[in-house]
Amino acid sequence: MKKNENNYLVRGSSISNILEIVRSEKRVSRIQISQKLGLTPASISKLTKKLIEKKFIEEERIEKREKGAGRPQILLKLNSQAGYILGVYMAPKKIDIILTDLSLKILKKDSQLIQKMDKRSIINQLFSMIDVNIYGLDREKVFGIGVAMNGMVDSENGISIFSPHYDWDNFELAKKIEEKYKLKVLVDNDVRAMALGEMKFGVAEGQNDFVLINIENGIGAGIVTDGKLHRGVNFSAGEIGHLTIDTHIDERCSCGSKGCLEILASNWAIVNRAKAKLRDGKKSKYLSGKGENLKIEDICLGAKSGDVLSRTVIEETAGYLSLGMRHLINLLNPGMIVIVGKLNLCGELFYKELIRLIREDALIDPIKDISIRPSLLENDAATIGAVTLILENLFKGAHIVNI
Numbered sequence: 268m269k270k271n272e273n274n275y276l277v278r279g280s281s282i283s284n285i286l287e288i289v290r291s292e293k294r295v296s297r298i299q300i301s302q303k304l305g306l307t308p309a310s311i312s313k314l315t316k317k318l319i320e321k322k323f324i325e326e327e328r329i330e331k332r333e334k335g336a337g338r339p340q341i342l343l344k345l346n347s348q349a350g351y352i353l354g355v356y357m358a359p360k361k362i363d364i365i366l367t368d369l370s371l372k373i374l375k376k377d378s379q380l381i382q383k384m385d386k387r388s389i390i391n392q393l394f395s396m397i398d399v400n401i402y403g404l405d406r407e408k409v410f411g412i413g414v415a416m417n418g419m420v421d422s423e424n425g426i427s428i429f430s431p432h433y434d435w436d437n438f439e440l441a442k443k444i445e446e447k448y449k450l451k452v453l454v455d456n457d458v459r460a461m462a463l464g465e466m467k468f469g470v471a472e473g474q475n476d477f478v479l480i481n482i483e484n485g486i487g488a489g490i491v492t493d494g495k496l497h498r499g500v501n502f503s504a505g506e507i508g509h510l511t512i513d514t515h516i517d518e519r520c521s522c523g524s525k526g527c528l529e530i531l532a533s534n535w536a537i538v539n540r541a542k543a544k545l546r547d548g549k550k551s552k553y554l555s556g557k558g559e560n561l562k563i564e565d566i567c568l569g570a571k572s573g574d575v576l577s578r579t580v581i582e583e584t585a586g587y588l589s590l591g592m593r594h595l596i597n598l599l600n601p602g603m604i605v606i607v608g609k610l611n612l613c614g615e616l617f618y619k620e621l622i623r624l625i626r627e628d629a630l631i632d633p634i635k636d637i638s639i640r641p642s643l644l645e646n647d648a649a650t651i652g653a654v655t656l657i658l659e660n661l662f663k664g665a666h667i668v669n670i
């Protein structure tokens with residue numbers, strides 16, 4: 268590598284580190300940055316000067332309160348108005364979209380059910396939602412569009428390899444959006460995007476080794492090791508919904524196997540189990556009479572209100588999930604497991620049971636330091652994660668400032 272190229276990369280990475288420190292610390296002095304990065308105050312001053320000129324960061328004067336306490340302290344903070352980012356969640360049946368500033372404050376938000384499931388209709392609906400959200404904005408200040416996409420995604424090339432819900436395979440989704448808007452587009456799997464969002468802005472902030480489990484009509488995991496998302500050799504890591512939990516179950520899973528976690532603990536499986544118990548003559552003042560409209564929300568409400576049938580269904584679900592999670596914990600030794608999904612509506616009773624079962628008979632060391640927590644971003648986890656894809660890319664630095 269030539270000397271200049273090397274310097275370019277080193278400075279690019281320093282810019283990236285400075286932006287990340289300013290973002291995560293909210294307000295920070297130049298001296299603190301230089302101590303954290305082990306760089307001289309002179310080089311920090313030079314690099315932050317460039318970032319201030321480009322309006323990515325700004326200074327804030329903090330007056331000392333005591334008399335004679337000296338000069339005001341000058342801290343650096345992110346200029347949240349430097350630009351905008353769009354985050355899109357292509358969910359199984361709906362599209363969510365948010366517009367944020369650089370501090371990830373949500374400025375606009377929209378969610379629409381997908382009207383027609385063919386490729387052209389989905390894309391047209393997506394484009395019209397993007398149009399509404401970027402209307403009136405200076406395009407140069409829109410840093411990009413992040414997309415959290417259901418199914419298997421080649422995140423390097425922005426390709427939706429396979430979606431179990433959409434009528435497309437190997438679709439160049441990023442390219443399609445880029446051609447229309449001439450903006451940077453990054454696409455990743457929805458659950459991985461959620462994990463990224465929780466790591467940067469949610470309950471897993473500061474965690475370098477954790478797993479996020481999304482429990483919807485499927486069950487998937489976003490695995491973070493050493494601060495990085497684990498994607499696998501062909502982007503299909505994290506399919507924990509297909510861990511075999513109970514080989515005595517006859518029902519086949521969508522993957523073709525029997526006894527998968529997904530057919531025992533996904534939302535539809537939970538609802539079906541409650542319906543089966545009602546059919547068997549079990550009584551519940553919360554669930555009887557709901558018929559086909561029975562939802563997981565009803566079961567959580569029932570469980571919290573002491574309804575025995577609802578409670579039993581939730582405890583069984585915690586049992587199945589604890590088996591799957593024990594495998595994960597023994598394999599990966601994560602510091603945290605974050606759960607996204609409607610099961611979080613069950614609150615403490617679900618978590619207490621889950622943690623009790625996980626600790627039962629588990630190996631002591633892998634579970635010693637683990638915490639199991641509900642998502643903080645919850646309904647916004649995927650869109651915030653999508654925005655984070657762009658933010659991380661932006662903060663890679665070198666291309667922000669001509670250095």
Ligand SMILES: [Zn+2]
Pocket residue numbers: 508509510520521522523524527529
């Ligand atoms: Zn399966």
